Amino acid sequence: DAGVIQSPRHEVTEMGQEVTLRCKPISGHNSLFWYRQTMMRGLELLIYFNNNVPIDDSGMPEDRFSAKMPNASFSTLKIQPSEPRDSAVYFCASSPGVTNEKLFFGSGTQLSVL
């Protein structure tokens, strides 16, 4: 299995632009998670889905952030409009169960908002 696939690996954009991050979970996994990693705040859970349904989005920082999972093999995290403080590494992870156990992380998207 190729593991969790994220794209792009790096994204550099200007403040105010829309940013879309993409994720393909491991086939057969029921749950998908979006995390953000910064030096200041560490690893933060933004949102997670179970069977394509959003379960907990309490970590989404603002209305500028939105996430979708239209089917079992694809999810997006969108930031519109982007701000410099959104600069971070964004990870997607999937797990075979319905809980947060045994997460498999992708390689992340390094986002820089200038």
Next chain:
Amino acid sequence: GENVEQHPSTLSVQEGDSAVIKCTYSDSASNYFPWYKQELGKGPQLIIDIRSNVGEKKDQRIAVTLNKTAKHFSLHITETQPEDSAVYFCASLTGGGNKLTFGTGTQLKVEL
């Protein structure tokens, strides 16, 4: 909510020595404690985990211990090798399995 504290933030050991990383958690309902290893430019990778009904678990050179009374759990790496150099994160999962809270990470450096 759950609070996970991790110490030390950096740890440097000589190859062949042991390394110990410690974490504490606050929510007595937490029942699952994984450890993740993150190498440069990669996502975290699960290396070992322990449930609250177990006091110790070992997998080759790594082991994890859990003290539920004190709300402490630790990662032990024996016979360290250069490839063990990475950032290690502890985490705890509250009852219901809804939220995994990560510690702040330990940068481990194994020197030759």
